Amino acid sequence: MTTSTSSQSLWQRVTAPLSSGPAAYGFLALYVLACSVLLLTNPRTELSTDIVFVLFMLSMLVAYRSRVAGWFKVVLGVVALGVVLPYFGTLNPFYIDVATQAGIFTALALGLNVVVGFAGLLDLGYVAFFAVGAYAWGIFSTPQISEINPAWGPVDPVMFYPFLIIGLILGLITGVLLGLPVLRLRGDYLAIVTLGFGEVIRVVANNLDRPINITNGSQGIRAIERPPLIIVDQIRNLGIVADDNRLYQLFFYYLVLIIVLLTVIVVARLKHSRIGRAWEAIREDEVAAVAQGIPRVRMKLMAFAIGASFAGVMGVVFASKQLFINPPTFDLLRSINILAMVILGGMGSIPGAMLGAIIVTMLDLQILPRIAAVLREAQAAGAPIPRQFDPTQYQRLLFGLLLVVMMIFRPEGLWPDERRREEQHEVEIADEELEADKAAK
Amino acid sequence: MALLEATNITKIFGGLVAVNDVTFTVEPGSIVSVIGPNGAGKTTFFNVLTGIYKPDKGRVVFAGQDITGWRSDQIAALGMRRTFQNIRLFGNMTVLENVLIGMHVHLHASIWSIIFRGRTMVREEAKARNKALELLSFVGIADKRDELAKNLPYGDQRRLEIARAMAGDPKIILLDEPTAGMNPHETAEATQLIRRLRDERGITVILIEHDMRLVMSISERISVLDYGSKIAEGDVQAIRTNPRVIEAYLGKGAAGQAA
Ligand SMILES: Nc1ncnc2c1ncn2[C@@H]1O[C@H](COP(=O)(O)OP(=O)(O)OP(=O)(O)O)[C@@H](O)[C@H]1O
Ligand SMILES: [Mg+2]
Numbered sequence: 001m002t003t004s005t006s007s008q009s010l011w012q013r014v015t016a017p018l019s020s021g022p023a024a025y026g027f028l029a030l031y032v033l034a035c036s037v038l039l040l041t042n043p044r045t046e047l048s049t050d051i052v053f054v055l056f057m058l059s060m061l062v063a064y065r066s067r068v069a070g071w072f073k074v075v076l077g078v079v080a081l082g083v084v085l086p087y088f089g090t091l092n093p094f095y096i097d098v099a100t101q102a103g104i105f106t107a108l109a110l111g112l113n114v115v116v117g118f119a120g121l122l123d124l125g126y127v128a129f130f131a132v133g134a135y136a137w138g139i140f141s142t143p144q145i146s147e148i149n150p151a152w153g154p155v156d157p158v159m160f161y162p163f164l165i166i167g168l169i170l171g172l173i174t175g176v177l178l179g180l181p182v183l184r185l186r187g188d189y190l191a192i193v194t195l196g197f198g199e200v201i202r203v204v205a206n207n208l209d210r211p212i213n214i215t216n217g218s219q220g221i222r223a224i225e226r227p228p229l230i231i232v233d234q235i236r237n238l239g240i241v242a243d244d245n246r247l248y249q250l251f252f253y254y255l256v257l258i259i260v261l262l263t264v265i266v267v268a269r270l271k272h273s274r275i276g277r278a279w280e281a282i283r284e285d286e287v288a289a290v291a292q293g294i295p296r297v298r299m300k301l302m303a304f305a306i307g308a309s310f311a312g313v314m315g316v317v318f319a320s321k322q323l324f325i326n327p328p329t330f331d332l333l334r335s336i337n338i339l340a341m342v343i344l345g346g347m348g349s350i351p352g353a354m355l356g357a358i359i360v361t362m363l364d365l366q367i368l369p370r371i372a373a374v375l376r377e378a379q380a381a382g383a384p385i386p387r388q389f390d391p392t393q394y395q396r397l398l399f400g401l402l403l404v405v406m407m408i409f410r411p412e413g414l415w416p417d418e419r420r421r422e423e424q425h426e427v428e429i430a431d432e433e434l435e436a437d438k439a440a441k
Numbered sequence: 442m443a444l445l446e447a448t449n450i451t452k453i454f455g456g457l458v459a460v461n462d463v464t465f466t467v468e469p470g471s472i473v474s475v476i477g478p479n480g481a482g483k484t485t486f487f488n489v490l491t492g493i494y495k496p497d498k499g500r501v502v503f504a505g506q507d508i509t510g511w512r513s514d515q516i517a518a519l520g521m522r523r524t525f526q527n528i529r530l531f532g533n534m535t536v537l538e539n540v541l542i543g544m545h546v547h548l549h550a551s552i553w554s555i556i557f558r559g560r561t562m563v564r565e566e567a568k569a570r571n572k573a574l575e576l577l578s579f580v581g582i583a584d585k586r587d588e589l590a591k592n593l594p595y596g597d598q599r600r601l602e603i604a605r606a607m608a609g610d611p612k613i614i615l616l617d618e619p620t621a622g623m624n625p626h627e628t629a630e631a632t633q634l635i636r637r638l639r640d641e642r643g644i645t646v647i648l649i650e651h652d653m654r655l656v657m658s659i660s661e662r663i664s665v666l667d668y669g670s671k672i673a674e675g676d677v678q679a680i681r682t683n684p685r686v687i688e689a690y691l692g693k694g695a696a697g698q699a700a
Binding site: 266269273274284285287288289291292293294296302 | 491493512513514515517518522523525529530531532533534538541542543545546548550552555556558562566569605608609
């Protein structure tokens with residue numbers, strides 16, 4: 001007993017009793033409750049709320065990781081993400097928007113994780129597939145379609161739902177079309193070609209306003225339709241008064257939540273199937289994988305197309321939620337950002353990709369701007385910061401530094417692939433058995 | 442009819458003729474060896490047979506099909522599997538998963554069945570697991586099924602590579618120096634295993650080996666390569682006494698003394 005505890009780190013000694021057994025239930029419930037109370041009683045927009053908000057999101061991953069019954073996790077998830085967060089969103093709409101954005105990028109990171117993490121294909125142009133989905137809905141739901149052929153008019157907004165599937169198929173097709181010629185390339189070459197492809201899509205979007213105006217060029221597409229809210233009357237009947245914008249925020253939040261959920265399930269099942277195993281084998285040793293009868297190009301193409309299809313769906317959602325898209329929305333930086341999420345979280349790890357997406361989105365939308373604003377106030381108040389230095393200009397620098405520090409100290413990512421964790425678990429379980437043996441004597 | 446027929450195989454790297462006009466036939470159900478000094482072209486010959494390299498000249502016919510120029514995965518799917526001289530396991534996957542990878546061509550669950558956890562998929566996976574476990578006990582490492590392949594001791598890695606090759610229900614397995622680096626005890630066990638491959642599973646075996654005791658005790662036929670060319674072929678007795686073989690191994694002049 002003493003030997004086993006002394007070999008554990010302090011961190012393990014503190015967290016071990018909280019990650020399993022009855023204490024874990026209490027701890028998790030308390031954790032979520034505390035965050036919820038703090039959030040709901042203080043719905044302002046400031047740094048402290050940011051931090052509580054991050055802790056709140058983190059509670060979901062902690063719950064995911066704890067060894068408590070599945071139903072308990074589901075209950076916690078439904079309460080926290082299905083009730084508390086949206087309710088908080090009605091108090092402070094800024095945060096629900098952040099959560100939705102984080103959800104969109106979670107799905108994208110999960111999709112890219114299939115390509116980069118599972119199959120080991122470095123794709124630097126992933127945002128192109130996102131753009132394809134976004135432009136599809138953008139063009140077909142607005143009068144932009146009449147620019148292509150005056151006889152055509154915008155589709156009914158309710159077509160949004162079938163367009164989610166169309167977005168998926170478009171992503172899939174684009175993925176296959178790009179993948180076919182390039183997946184024979186290896187490593188660096190593939191990265192360069194995909195990088196080029198991402199840029200090509202953006203440039204095409206920028207220039208396809210002549211001779212036929214398809215994308216409306218650099219002007220972008222405005223007033224993109226949102227789907228009709230079906231149950232809005234029932235909600236109003238309940239006595240909840242909210243304007244359309246609020247309702248749409250909630251709608252997109254739930255929609256994204258559902259899509260993320262489905263994405264996680266699909267990705268997790270693929271990972272633990274013959275297909276996921278084949279990807280992993282190719283990633284580890286291509287020659288050995290092929291010698292087992294695994295068709296290299298076909299499996300890679302599959303990873304590429306599946307990853308692309310997630311981006312296609314989210315593109316449709318994104319366009320409809322943002323109401324406006326233009327080519328710079330889909331620039332290289334965005335591809336890099338999604339890649340950063342995957343790497344930050346831990347390549348090939350599903351919870352890792354989710355964590356990475358949440359952290360990067362929060363940093364991008366909230367924490368870095370907030371830090372900059374705080375610095376700026378301090379500067380105005382006379383803190384010793386040179387006046388030439390504008391903190392808001394240095395957000396990206398800070399982000400870059402963070403990534404560098406991360407890669408130095410934790411190159412495997414914040415939440416590396418489960419395999420390591422399983423190993424860890426086996427050790428823990430063996431420990432428990434040993435202790436049970438001792439207790440029996 | 443021969444199971445494998447390689448005719449006039451030549452493979453050239455730049456100016457180096459690694460395999461030179463080699464003709465080689467394997468009857469079903471036999472254990473044959475390919476021997477020769479270092480750099481003789483044995484591994485290169487395996488690489489040509491398994492489709493890793495395309496031959497510059499010559500033809501390979503396997504199980505009645507002309508497989509010359511086929512992709513490696515197609516050849517593997519047709520029933521030719523191999524192990525590697527420098528062990529190529531999937532180190533970060535478990536022992537069991539390594540064997541499951543070997544079964545890839547026999548698993549057919551569609552992507553829909555996987556996403557919706559269809560009955561076919563669940564049943565297929567369960568069957569595959571059972572079969573993998575059976576293969577692991579055949580080679581004697583079933584108790585290590587959940588360990589990462591890279592953490593296995595060397596001898597067990599060799600066994601795992603054989604189990605993985607067996608997983609594809611091959612007609613033939615090509616073993617590239619399966620006992621390299623083993624102690625005499627492990628070598629004896631490996632010899633036993635190779636014999637059982639053929640006797641119990643009916644798998645034809647081609648063996649590259651430097652351990653002459655093993656080669657002589659197990660092979661029904663032996664082919665000898667030297668500088669890329671086949672210099673001799675025959676049963677154990679014929680090879681043992683062949684002057685050109687002795688010369689290739691022991692150097693010029695040795696043949697006279699040995700005879
Ligand atoms: N990919 C390659 N490119 C260039 N030369 C190669 C390549 N593969 C092998 N060779 C050369 O071909 C010759 C035969 O090599 P091979 O590996 O087939 O020999 P081997 O008989 O397997 O030797 P060993 O007993 O040492 O394994 C060697 O001279 C080697 O250097
Ligand atoms: Mg060799």
